Amino acid sequence: MTQETTMWAWQVERLGEPRDVMTLREVPVPEPGPGQLLVRVRSTPANFPDALMCRGTYQVRPDLPFTPGVELCGDVVAVGPERGEGATGVPAFAPGDRVLGMAVLPHGGFAEHAVLDAAATHRAPDALDDAAAGALMIGYQTAWFALHRRARLQPGETLLVHAAAGGVGSAAVQLGRAAGARVVAVVGGAAKADVARTLGADVVVDRTEEDFVEVVKRETGGRGADVVFDPVGGPTYARSTKCVAFEGRIVVVGFAGGEIQQAGLNHALVKNYSILGLHWGLYQQVDPAAVRECHAELTRLAEAGAVRPLVSEQVPSADVADAVQRLADGLTVGRVALVAGGTDD
Structure with missing residues (x-):
């Protein structure tokens, strides 16, 4: 166990906009429970769920106060007691191991130390630095399962990716290219277009500047996109149904646009396309072996240089609340990450 008894952590003590409700506090260092790991945080990227949890609008609602930061890269400091039955196949970790995974709330990654579930933790790829490794879990696992397990993307198919300069969208672009698909990326603004x-x-x-429906039709000779990757929802989803191909697949990944659309099943019927939902978190519950296999594939792709999380900003601890707010306001590109060792850490 670490000899330190207290640490800094960003705490949410009431619900609201991240910049208003996240406060830097000195709090006790948590202790890992059965089947858990205590890690010293190396990097934590801001994720949209972090902002939603601050607002109280996410499906997971931790008790107040809590520390956001749902994924991270860090060094194992201490290993909790064995969980007992059901731990078969869980990798063994030891102090000093560099790992990545999802935080066990309320002890999230925007702190000096965080808690991980050993069964959902993976070794960080040597090919990625701390900031990139910390962003390899949620976005890339989501995009991989959406494209490969749900949509069954094939080489030569056309993949339409919305919010392509964002965290999960940028992952979908890279994974689509790695799979041999032709990728059409939709973004908002010239700077994000350069990123794509x-x-x-x-x-x-x-x-x-352009209507993506018309561009997709033009680029595919009127056929449309074989797979649509949609983390936005609302009108974006509705417009995507106008340019999906015969026997195409629309994967509903999220509703970052703020509006949950209503699917017109009569339209899906007459145009012969599929509407697929993707809740990546369920794979960790139902098929954790598939999650580990996905991480092995992502590690292979990272080592081959085919994927690398786009970390546009590395921020010190003092700037975390502002970073989460800018993400919530749609003002960031790729991933913005807390990286330990900043000037004020």
Whole structure:
């Protein structure tokens, strides 16, 4: 166990906008429970669920106060007692191991130390630095399961990715390219269009200047996109149904646009396309072996240079609340991450 008894942590003590409700506090260092790991945080990327939990609008609602930061990269400091039955196949970790995983709330990653569930923890790829490794879990696992397990993306197919300069969208662009698909990336603004090009998108659509429906039809000779990756929802989903191909697949990943759309099943029927839901967290509950296999594949792709999380900003501890707020307001590109060792850490 670490000899330190207290640590700094960003605490949410009431619900509201992240910048208003996240406060830097000195709190006790948590102790790992059965089957858990205590880690010293190396990096924690801001995720949209962090902002939603601050607002109290996420499906997971931890008791107040809590520390957000749902995924992280860190060094194992202490290993909790064995959980007992059901731990078969769980990797063994020891102090000093560099790992990544999802935090066990209320002890999230925007702190000096956090708690991970050993069964859902993975070794961090040597090919990635701390900031990139910390962002390999949620976004890339979500995109991989959406494209490969749900949509069964095939080489040569056309993949339409919305919010392509964001955390999960940028992962989908890279994984689509790695799978041999032709990627059409939709972004909002010239700066984000430049980012999508650097990610390797074959066609980039600035939705503030062009109609992505018309671009997709033009680029596919009227056929449409075989797979649509949609983390936005609302009108974006509705417009996507206008350019999905015969026997195409629309994967509903989230509703970052703030509106949960109503699917017109009559339209899906007459156009012969599928509407697929993707809740990545269920795989950890129902098929954890598949999650470990996915991490092994992501590690292989990272070592081959085919994927690398886009970390646009590395911020010190003092700037975390502002970073989460900018993410919530749609003002960030790729991932913004807390990285230990900043000037005020």
